[in-house]
Structure formats: C-alpha cells, structure tokens
Amino acid sequence: MNFSSKLLEDAVGEFSKLPGVGQKTALRLVLHLLNKEQEEVEHFGNAIIRLRKEIKHCNICHNISDHNVCEICTGNKRDKEIICVVEDTRDVMAVENTSQYFGVYHVLGGLISPMDGIGPSDLFIDSLVQRVATTPVKEVILALSATMEGDTTLFYLYKRLKDFQIPITTIARGIAFGGELEYADEITLGRSIVTRVPYETSIIR
Amino acid sequence: MNFSSKLLEDAVGEFSKLPGVGQKTALRLVLHLLNKEQEEVEHFGNAIIRLRKEIKHCNICHNISDHNVCEICTGNKRDKEIICVVEDTRDVMAVENTSQYFGVYHVLGGLISPMDGIGPSDLFIDSLVQRVATTPVKEVILALSATMEGDTTLFYLYKRLKDFQIPITTIARGIAFGGELEYADEITLGRSIVTRVPYETSIIR
Known part of the structure; x- marks a missing residue:
C-alpha cells in the first residue's frame, strides 16, 4: 500500500499485526479512529498500554486480575x-x-x-x-x-x-441443548448414549 | 461478560467500539496483546495516540499527511x-x-x-x-x-x-478485467456496449 503519511502507515502496521486483521481492515479501523475525538483515541491507546503494564495474575489460581489474589479466590461465597x-x-x-x-x-x-x-x-x-x-x-x-x-x-x-x-x-460431553441428533457427529452421539443419565438429572433447574 | 479485571474490561470495551469488532473478538485481540512484550504493546498504543494527535491534512488537496502540504502536492514529478x-x-x-x-x-x-x-x-x-x-x-x-x-x-x-x-x-465504467459477461449486471454491460472503445485503446500497455 502507498501511504501518504508515516504516522498512518505505523498505526496500520500495528493494527495488522493483530490476529485476523489484514491491511485493509487495519486501515479501516485506523481511519475510524482518526474521525474520533482526540480524547477518546488517547483513552483507547492508554487502556492498552496500562493493561499490559499493570495487569497481574492471581498468585493462587493464575487468572488475570488487578490484584495479587483475584476476586474469585478471595470471594467469601x-x-x-x-x-x-x-x-x-x-x-x-x-x-x-x-x-x-x-x-x-x-x-x-x-x-x-x-x-x-x-x-x-x-x-x-x-x-x-x-x-x-x-x-x-x-x-x-x-x-x-x-x-x-x-x-x-x-x-x-x-x-x-x-x-x-x-x-x-x-x-459432561454430549449433545448440546438445542442440538439436533441427525447433525451430531457419531462419536459425540455414541458417547452420549453410553453415558446416558436418569431423566430427572437431565432437567435444567 | 464477567471480567476478572477492570483493566481487561476497559481494554476490551475500547476494542469493541471499533467497527465490526464484537466483544468476543475484542477479548481475543486483547489477550493476544497481553501475550506480547510490554515494549511492543506500548508501541501499539503510542502509534494510535500519536496518529490522532500529530496527523495533518494537506492544505491543498486535504489528503492525510505528516506535513502541511502532502508529498504528492509537492512531488516534482x-x-x-x-x-x-x-x-x-x-x-x-x-x-x-x-x-x-x-x-x-x-x-x-x-x-x-x-x-x-x-x-x-x-x-x-x-x-x-x-x-x-x-x-x-x-x-x-x-x-x-x-x-x-x-x-x-x-x-x-x-x-x-x-x-x-x-x-x-x-x-471509465465497464466490465472489470477478468469479469465474465454472464455474471455482469445489465446496467454495467449495457453501458459498456454503448461506450465501447476501439480495440487498440483497450490493450493494457
């Protein structure tokens, strides 16, 4: 692509490093940001930088967290x-x-x-x-x-x-709720017959 | 979505404001960035912020540019x-x-x-x-x-x-190179017959 601006090329280059984002999509996203208020765009950029810089992983369960121990591991319920x-x-x-x-x-x-x-x-x-x-x-x-x-x-x-x-x-593995038997693969269907459960336990409460 | 981190929620929220990016895609992109080096992510964030802050529009042609007059308008060729x-x-x-x-x-x-x-x-x-x-x-x-x-x-x-x-x-409007006549819409095909050109001018040089 022929970019008229180094800044534009840079931003498009960064976006197109993301998984599933090609150069044309990257350009579309960047031009979208260019039309936004400067403040909004700064918030966007800073959210990404802060995330990478300040994010922690829970010492107990290793989940992403803002603290050294996550809210689930400290939750009293x-x-x-x-x-x-x-x-x-x-x-x-x-x-x-x-x-x-x-x-x-x-x-x-x-x-x-x-x-x-x-x-x-x-x-x-x-x-x-x-x-x-x-x-x-x-x-x-x-x-x-x-x-x-x-x-x-x-x-x-x-x-x-x-x-x-x-x-x-x-x-549990088996046929998903809403799933039709005729479209289920044979391994899933086969296992779901072998590991069948009493009707009472299959009801959603 | 239940986010385990405010920072994560923020970044996902910002990404999902982009056109064509839903919450699940936003989460995938953000987690991808989390796995990158801090330096790389900072470069990404700053590229966006700088773009919005420093970009100019050419005074003559209004194209996006790094300067007050773009390279095309100043180009001597x-x-x-x-x-x-x-x-x-x-x-x-x-x-x-x-x-x-x-x-x-x-x-x-x-x-x-x-x-x-x-x-x-x-x-x-x-x-x-x-x-x-x-x-x-x-x-x-x-x-x-x-x-x-x-x-x-x-x-x-x-x-x-x-x-x-x-x-x-x-x-010029007409049938695209590589385009097949039977799939062309009738307006394009009709106009391309009316505005036909001498064979010599139709050759790509």
Whole structure:
C-alpha cells in the first residue's frame, strides 16, 4: 500500500499485526479512529498500554486480575475446596457466565501440545499439584476442551492427581441443548448414549 | 461478560467500539496483546495516540499527511494541472497503487448524502472550485464510487465546474478485467456496449 503519511502507515502496521486483521481492515479501523475525538483515541491507546503494564495474575489460581489474589479466590461465597481446572481466562469467563459454579479455579495457561513445543513444565501444573497437596480439596473438575491437546492434558493431570484420593471429574460431553441428533457427529452421539443419565438429572433447574 | 479485571474490561470495551469488532473478538485481540512484550504493546498504543494527535491534512488537496502540504502536492514529478477528485484517502491509495496516474488529487472528505445529513458545504467542494479558479488546471477527473451518493456528488461537481471551460472527465465504467459477461449486471454491460472503445485503446500497455 502507498501511504501518504508515516504516522498512518505505523498505526496500520500495528493494527495488522493483530490476529485476523489484514491491511485493509487495519486501515479501516485506523481511519475510524482518526474521525474520533482526540480524547477518546488517547483513552483507547492508554487502556492498552496500562493493561499490559499493570495487569497481574492471581498468585493462587493464575487468572488475570488487578490484584495479587483475584476476586474469585478471595470471594467469601466461593467454595475453596472445589477447584475447576481450565485452559485460560476465557474459559473462566465462560464458566462464570453460566452462574452454575461456585468453587474456585486453576488456570493452566494453555494445554499440553508437543506439536507447538508446549510441555507440562510450561503450564501451571506443578502449582495445581501443590495446591491439592497442601490445601483441603474435595473435588477437582477438569474443564478442558474436547480436543487432542485437551485430552492429552486431561490424561496427564489425571495421572498426577489420582494418588491424592480425591474425586477427579470432567465436564459432561454430549449433545448440546438445542442440538439436533441427525447433525451430531457419531462419536459425540455414541458417547452420549453410553453415558446416558436418569431423566430427572437431565432437567435444567 | 464477567471480567476478572477492570483493566481487561476497559481494554476490551475500547476494542469493541471499533467497527465490526464484537466483544468476543475484542477479548481475543486483547489477550493476544497481553501475550506480547510490554515494549511492543506500548508501541501499539503510542502509534494510535500519536496518529490522532500529530496527523495533518494537506492544505491543498486535504489528503492525510505528516506535513502541511502532502508529498504528492509537492512531488516534482507530478502534473499539478490534472486534478483527480476522490472521496477519501483510501481512494488516493487505491489510485496510487495502480501506478497509472501522475497528476494530483483533491480529497472531498465524503460524498453528498442527504440521508446522512451530508451536504455540499460539509465537503471540500468550495476549496476545489477555488483551486480550479485560481490555479492553472487542464483537466478534472472525477473518480467517485458508482453509487447513488457518488452520482449525486458527480452531478453537483459537474454543475459547479462546467463554467470553467476545462475538460471534466470521469473514470471509465465497464466490465472489470477478468469479469465474465454472464455474471455482469445489465446496467454495467449495457453501458459498456454503448461506450465501447476501439480495440487498440483497450490493450493494457
């Protein structure tokens, strides 16, 4: 692209480094910002800079937080003895949005993926084992994606945790609510028949 | 969404104000930035702030520029007597990318659009007329989109400029290179037959 301004080129270059943003989209976003009030644009820029500079990770669960210990880990309505293990902060948000879970979390910071060179030592797995070993825990829920990496991580975590003699559970797999049987893949449908549940427990309360 | 951090919420909020960016995309972009080096993120934020603060518009053609007069208007290889009138800076880039045009530009800053409350006085039309009246001009090329607003603006500009007795041209409309006749709309195809050109002039040199 032929930019008429170095400043413009710079800003477009920065935006197009973002995932899924090409040069044309970047240009559209930058021109949109140019039409905004200077104050608004400064707020935008500063929000990004401050985020990166001041953000903390919870010392206990490793979730993104403004404090050294996050609000969930300090919340007095949360059951600290149930730990839900998730991949990243997006999964914490997803579970929180359901309003169905009142325990605490443990954010791994990724999944084991030999293809991407991510091994157990790159994730917060030792600190999870430490947590289970040193604090009273009555259940560990493994809420990981149903992918190859998720399953690998699941299996590894199970191996590391099984000797503690506490219940280790995973979230239920099956046909989604609103899902039609004829479009379900055969593995999901097959497992959902094998792991069928009594009708009473399937009702949403 | 349940954010575990005010800083995170702020940054996601700012990103999701951008056109075409929803909350989920905003979150993905922000988490991507969180994984970057602090220096890189600061550069990103500052590029945006500086852009809005320091950007100028060329005093002659109103294109975005780092200087009071843009590089095209000061370029000594450009024919200052041919003015290409375009809607915005994106169109300047598009024409520049063709490497087929060596005149100068005039950026209107939009198109006449009564539906959006944009009238001739909101655009740099008076300054175009002024330019034509006070500097030697041998051709005005109207390179506007082939939309309702583009045609309205075209007609208005033609009315304002026709008394200066200089050639006023518009860019050619027709079937795009690589375009198949059977998929062309009838108006374009019809006009392209009516405004047919000698074979020799249709060859790309």
